[in-house]
Amino acid sequence: KQPQSEIGTRLCRSGLLAAEHSNESKSLSDEENLKLFGKCNNPNGHGHNYKVVVTVRGEIDPTSGMVINLTDLKAYMQEAIMEPLDHKNLDKDVPYFADVVSTTENVAVYIWENLQKRLPAGALYKVKVYETDQNIVVYKGEETTSE
Template structure:
């Protein structure tokens, strides 16, 4: 099994806020991330697929095609957007990095050919904070 990773970048704003809680409780739990005027991140997205190299090309998957799939089904929908308001696949969810990684997984799995399998969505919110999602 060979693992292939493509890295993409996007910028997006969001707010962590539970409408069932008071303003005080939201500020206590989420701190500055509950700012009513939103805040933004420069996200780094690592998409890893796995498979067996094709004997004719030596590729697990054409990395240009992988980039095109990621860009069309994720980056174009989230880049320079408000995750809470503008992104259809995040509607009705808390816009945490954890939930965003799961939603990205769901967006991509249906668009990958059966020759490869999505292995991991790794999403950096900051250089020191990231999540990894392996499906399930």
């Protein structure tokens, strides 16, 4: 029997969002933050044009020929990603990041959690966030394996 993660077809949809942030951990001193995050700890913040790729999985519906209706996926991504994050200061405008450092890793987790609430159970497979062409984070949720 195949593991659940190997079942079905994958469908990806991408989107672009612009957001500002400053990497800073409240549990570190100003000096420690500067040493850890370097120029990304600019107190005035800095911006990124993030590319987000969402991958869903599932069986192809024999009637529609689709894993998920792209119109629905686009709407879910609009609600879960674009509305709360696009053209926002992550640290000041998004309550999630009040106590969570707004690294790209945590942005990917935030997107995953927001999408997970909207998509059919088990449909979300992967969230990939490109901070830059060189810095890319892939998050697949809390992966579990059955013994």
